[in-house]
Structures are given as structure tokens and as C-alpha cells.
Amino acid sequence: MSVLSARGLQKAYGDGEGRVRAVDGVDLDVFAGETVAIMGPSGCGKSTLLHLLGGLDRPSGGEVSLNGRRIDNASENVLAKIRRTDVGFVFQAFHLLEELTAVENVELSALMAGRSPRAARRRALELLDQVGLAERAQFLPSALSGGQRQRVAVARALSNEPLVVLADEPTGNLDSAATMDVLQLFEQLHEQGQTLVIVTHDARIAATADRLLTMRDGAVVDETRLTGGTTGQLGALLGLED
Numbered sequence: 001m002s003v004l005s006a007r008g009l010q011k012a013y014g015d016g017e018g019r020v021r022a023v024d025g026v027d028l029d030v031f032a033g034e035t036v037a038i039m040g041p042s043g044c045g046k047s048t049l050l051h052l053l054g055g056l057d058r059p060s061g062g063e064v065s066l067n068g069r070r071i072d073n074a075s076e077n078v079l080a081k082i083r084r085t086d087v088g089f090v091f092q093a094f095h096l097l098e099e100l101t102a103v104e105n106v107e108l109s110a111l112m113a114g115r116s117p118r119a120a121r122r123r124a125l126e127l128l129d130q131v132g133l134a135e136r137a138q139f140l141p142s143a144l145s146g147g148q149r150q151r152v153a154v155a156r157a158l159s160n161e162p163l164v165v166l167a168d169e170p171t172g173n174l175d176s177a178a179t180m181d182v183l184q185l186f187e188q189l190h191e192q193g194q195t196l197v198i199v200t201h202d203a204r205i206a207a208t209a210d211r212l213l214t215m216r217d218g219a220v221v222d223e224t225r226l227t228g229g230t231t232g233q234l235g236a237l238l239g240l241e242d
């Protein structure tokens with residue numbers, strides 16, 4: 001069974017002449033332990049699709065199911081609970097709370113997912129250790145590099161042991177070295193069996209995926225299984241130079 005599925009998914013903005021079909025009839029299945037990358041030109045609907053899949057936004061039509069359970073028509077309360085307990089989000093702009101330390105940012109998510117304060121702190125410290133930031137646990141985000149902030153954001157996304165992590169341009173604000181750090185972190189999560197959906201413009205990130213979906217004008221127009229998961233393979237596929 002797929003962890004995450006979409007059927008005939010649609011999202012339109014505006015009316016009449018100005019109507020934009022941001023997502024226009026997407027069918028999708030993400031299976032347990034899979035990493036799925038989504039690429040496509042700017043404005044083709046990648047972020048909108050990710051938001052619909054994570055219950056951050058509601059579709060105009062079609063269905064989304066998480067672990068076999070419909071979420072597109074769930075009540076606001078149920079959706080909020082699903083976002084706290086079942087889905088982990090990673091955004092391009094990190095979205096950390098600036099007044100909280102790294103460990104507090106992660107801990108807060110674990111608390112909101114229902115852990116006791118002690119268990120939340122323990123989980124947060126374990127996760128920061130896992131992402132290589134044990135020594136930065138007490139730092140504020142402003143004292144961390146971009147790559148370190150994104151690693152805190154990944155730790156936060158994992159704090160509720162989510163069914164799926166949804167990442168939207170996770171390396172979009174990072175330099176090349178920090179991108180490689182985050183890339184390694186996603187590879188590590190993949191090896192641990194975490195289900196991941198990553199929207200990216202970066203072929204190196206997409207190359208870590210099991211499947212690459214290409215979107216255009218709100219639709220998935222191509223699907224490629226990446227067997228070896230090498231950047232070279234994907235580079236060749238995308239017609240890029242190495």
C-alpha cells in the first residue's frame with residue numbers, strides 16, 4: 001500500500017480569465033521507504049502539489065490519502081493533528097523560530113506531537129546528534145550557518161517520526177558545500193527507510209531519489225526510475241554536463 005497517494009488532484013487559483021490551474025489532474029503513489037523527487041520549471045505547480053500532499057492546503061478537486069486515509073476532506077482539527085503527528089516538512093527558508101535554540105526548535109515539535117517534556121528533550125538531542133549538530137544544540141538559529149539551520153529543520157521534521165517527510169527546495173538557500181551536507185543527510189534518511197518526497201531544482205538532490213517525477217503546467221509529464229542513483233546518470237538524463 002502506498003504511504004501517500006493522490007488521485008485526480010487539482011488546485012486552481014482565481015476566477016474567469018485569471019484562473020490558474022496550479023495542479024491539474026495529478027495521480028501519484030509514494031510507497032514506504034521510497035524517495036521521490038519532483039522537478040520541473042518554475043511555476044509548474046511543484047510547491048502547490050507538495051502543500052496538498054501534506055494537508056497544508058486543500059485541493060479544488062481529487063483526493064489525497066495518507067496511509068490509506070483520506071485527508072483532502074478531513075476537518076481542520078484532524079488536518080492540524082495529521083500535520084503535527086504524521087508529516088514532516090522541510091522548507092527552503094528553514095522556518096525555524098529565531099528566539100528558540102536549535103534543541104528547543106526540535107523539542108517543540110516533539111511536544112506538539114504529544115511527547116512528554118522529558119521524552120521530547122531526549123528525542124530532540126538524539127536527532128541533533130543524528131544530523132551532526134550535537135555540539136550546536138544550545139545555539140540560536142542566528143548563530144548557525146545555512147546548512148546547519150537546514151539540518152536543524154530536518155531534525156525538527158523527524159521529531160514526530162513522520163510517515164513521510166515533504167521537502168520543498170531544501171537546498172535552495174544553500175551554497176554548494178552546505179548542499180552536499182544536506183544531500184548526505186537525505187541519503188542517510190533514505191537508507192534508514194524514511195519515506196521522502198523532495199521538490200528540487202538541484203539534479204544532485206534528485207539523483208538520490210528512487211523515482212523522478214517531472215511536472216509541467218500542473219501535471220506530471222514524466223516518471224523515471226533511477227536505478228543507480230548517481231548524479232552522472234541523472235545529469236545525462238537531463239542533458240546536463242557533469
Ligand SMILES: Nc1ncnc2c1ncn2[C@@H]1O[C@H](COP(=O)(O)OP(=O)(O)OP(=O)(O)O)[C@@H](O)[C@H]1O
Nearest residue numbers: 013014020022040041042043044045046047048049
Ligand atoms: N496563493 C496563490 N494564489 C494565486 N496563484 C498562486 C498561488 N500559489 C501559487 N500560485 C500559482 O500557481 C502556479 C504554481 O505555483 P507553484 O508555487 O506551485 O510552482 P512551483 O513549481 O513550485 O514554482 P517554483 O519552482 O518557482 O517554486 C504558479 O502559476 C503560481 O503563480
